[in-house]
Amino acid sequence: MNAWLAASAVLLVLGLGPALIIGARGDGVSRLVGLELASPIAVFFLMAFAAGVDQPSYLIVPLVLAVLNVVGTLVFTRLLGPRP
Amino acid sequence: MTFIVGAALTLVLAAAIAVVASQDPSRQAVTLSVLGVSLTVLFFALQAPDVALSQLAVGTAIVPLMVMLTISKIRGGR
């Protein structure tokens, strides 16, 4: 296991684990915090993993995640709150 | 590598249980998004970038949007 993979393992356990816990408790807005934590960590994980297995073509996945996460977030911020 | 796959599998299982355990649908939708991210991570770790990309496209934007729109329509009646 090289350094990149080790880093991705750390991100997975120490990053996504807690993010999931936050994302599974409380009301919608506090869960959204967990999601907002999970997505960037996942982006970093995907990049580190792609570097670890030395596959630059995989990098399209973190790129798309980064872009679509914005869409997803906007959906929730728009619809999660109380209706006007 | 094996450790990463194992950890990702555990994460997905935990997220799935969390989604099912959430009774309120709008909270559940957020957790469903987290499950989508976890599945993306797992598929990537299983060397399936194509599938990861699909799950990403479906799981982070389209399905949560449909669920949230359905809920907001239903809520409107209350």
Next chain:
Amino acid sequence: MSRRVRMWMVAIAGAAVAVGMGLAFVDLPSFGGSHHPYRDAAIHGSVAHQTANAVSAVNFDQRGLDTFGEESILFASIIGVSALLRPSKEEQEAGPSQPGRVMEATRILGYAFIPLVLIVGLDVISHGVITPGGGFQGGIILASGIHLLYVAGSYETLGRLRPVRLFEHGEAIGAGAFACLGIAGAATAMGFLANLIPLGSFGQLFSAGTVELLNGAVGIEVGSGVIVLIAKFLDQAILLGPQKS
């Protein structure tokens, strides 16, 4: 049945199913092993047809009929949603309700991301033969990009930019093109969905013969279809307003 009886039934039957699954799983070849005969044959076929992305080769070439069925499921579901969410007479008369207010930051972020999402989507579709991705993934990304306009707050702009009727045509054209490429194969006596145009060379943008075309057809179908799909939900939730009971 009362809730309690139901949960007992589920618990007992679920436990029995779990035991069955467990018995079956330990008979499986162990996780991560190297024995995959179908894989070897599929890779061979993929290389023979100059398709760098073996998943696309399986999807559009070797098992193209599955994907044809899959795209038809998408097509049927979208028509189904359009039919199920058609506005009733009272709803049509009620007219649109006022869209909610949107934060300025949300609006700016939304507009700024639209071109980026569109470019990424087109890239994912067009490189489907040689890198991860393809028509389905790219199509959804494109559709998400258009719908950023909604979350950015201007449902009216969205309405102008998104003539749903046009996208319904796009959906039909995409699905029809897939079918017609298949029928063209049958007409040339090669076989339905046969890979009948020049294959090009491995790893090039335009390689893999019909895989590239089918990929494009799926991109058109999924992109337009998902726009129609979301539009129907949006119309219900926004345009027709919350339901007064």
Next chain:
Amino acid sequence: MHFNDGLAQLAPLSIAIPIVVACVMLSIGQRAPRVVVDTVAVAGATTVVGLDAALFAGSGGRVINWVANWLPGGGHPVGIVLVVDRIGAGVALLAAILMLLALIYSARYFESADAHFQCLMLLFLAGMNGFALTGDLFDMFVFFELMGAAAYALTGFKVEDRSALQGALNFGIVNSLGAYITLMGIGLMYARTSQLGLAQIGANLDHQRPNALIVVAFIFIMTGWLVKAAAVPFHFWLDDAHAAAPTPVCVLFSGVMVELGLYGVLRVYWTSFAGVIPASDMRRAFIVLGAVTALVGSVMCLAQRHLKRLLAFSTIAHMGLFMCAAGTMDASGTTGAAVYVAGHAGAKCALFLLAGMVLNRYGSVDEAALHGKARDARVPATLFAIASLALAGLPPFATGLGKAIGEDALSADGYWFGPVLFVAVSAMTGGAALRAGGRIFLGLGPRPRQTEDSAAEEETPETTQRFGRRSASLVGPIIALIAGCLALGLAPSSIHAIGGGATRLIDHAGYLAETLRHAHPTVAHDPTAIDWTTTGVVLGLVSALLAVGVAATGWYAEAVRRRLRSVLAPFQRGLSGMRALHSGHVGDYVAWLMVGVVVLGALVGLPLR
């Protein structure tokens, strides 16, 4: 020997053409007048009838098409293969014919929403054709889902109708869950054999001992197909969906979609698993499940007043009989099931279309509310009586012939109760239909009291205007269905063709040899001379007579029933308990689905240990 020759090319076309037509209709549907849309839809369905008929006529052996020309070279086949034999082509043909009649019937149906109804119908047809013609396990799943997606939307098409929506959602959730369990089984099979083709899996599994993996995979795969086939306890979705779906859709559901589930079970078992799971094991499972399904279906059928729900339970009951007949696991029983399916489609679909006419004209399908309302409708009344008697197995209708062949096959295998079950179920379901018809069209018997549950169910009209009294587009399809049922019973040559098809369906070795090793088709030996027998005719007449008796009891025995109240009370309680189980609650149905998987495992798996 000839791969992908002219005839073989028709097989994928029969899947692709309806999809192309659906695309065209979606494009023109917004602008074109209604009559154009209907014409295009009917033309599309007619084309598919032609293609399927050509396949049926030409599939004396097996028509094999390796899609996209991925022929099985020396090594591992990677492509999808379509393998068309008589039964597969026959089911596809049945689906196409029923679709054509349903489209003609619905030509003035609904204020069409942009031709969406016709598009969904054609995609539904494509799904059924694909499911019937493919020789690949995963491809079966894909087309199963295509059928499903179109069917859920069609069930809920009357969006103003509360029960239609709930029925569609129950149908969608239960069917999808079944399909995912099937997919899990497909995954297990893929892990075990590294194959997806039915024939390839069969070759891989031949002469192995059935271990836990194979049995569990088999049970999981069966689950999805049995949910579609509405075997008890997977059947709950069926009456919900059938009772509420638009009438032309009910025709396809009852006439062919449910039967396709049984076809899937037989196809997968005989092609892939016949070499590893013994037929005796399957026979026990099939006959137990089939008998229970037949009894539950017929008892529930008698207890209904809602005409469409009554017909739906009769479909469940008949599915039980088909399972029993095919469960003999021999050529004659399978032939009986196939003939019975074809005949049943004629009788049952005619009844559904008549129920649709009643709904159109009187705004209800509750036999208590409609008591004597339709006295003036002579033609529908006559057709209803004929179709009900055909349903009860009156010779010379094909239902009677299929029933007779099935009874013979069961008693030849030592199942003495087979004929008793067949006669009883035919009498009860046919009798229930006759009872309802007699009340509605003739006003026989005293007016039944309005009970709460029957009064609560109001029905949403399916049509915007009342049709003319003898509109050809309504009566035509009904007469065609009854005539088809009669013709099939009178034409031994068509029975012969179906018999040959049944022989091939259960011919495991022949399917594998012809598909994988390009072997010449083995000559199908003539299945035991299949024709009307004296016993068959007598039993058919007996069940028709008993059906009249059952109906008469329904009309006139209210007083007797009141006197025997104390004797009948336990039965009444049992019946209301059984009715309570059909609760319309999707959670209950999922619980029953899981129980069903366990029961199936116990029936198939435990004896193999």
Next chain:
Amino acid sequence: MSYYGYFVAGAIMLTGAVGIARSRNLVHAVVCLSVSQAGTYVLLLSIGYQRHAAAPVFGSTIKPSTKVVDPVVQALCLTDIVVSATVTALLLALSLQIAKHHGTTDPDELSALRG
């Protein structure tokens, strides 16, 4: 570890099924159904996985002679994901209409269908 992936897949599927059975809201039930389907993705990809193999996408770094994981299960999984998304959309549309016409999404309160 040698069967962990399969067990996780089975557990997800059963979790989803139990979730539908105890659901008090139809939207919740539809989401649980899609969770249940996620179990099938995990199973399929676990079956095709091989340790120390690359993704089946050839290019400058992965030559056709490199060991790759199974592309067939990935293709099946892609189909599965499309099915999941579209069936979810259909069922959500039905739930929405049920909420509109029944005024509730609690399956315990729906009463249009009784045997």
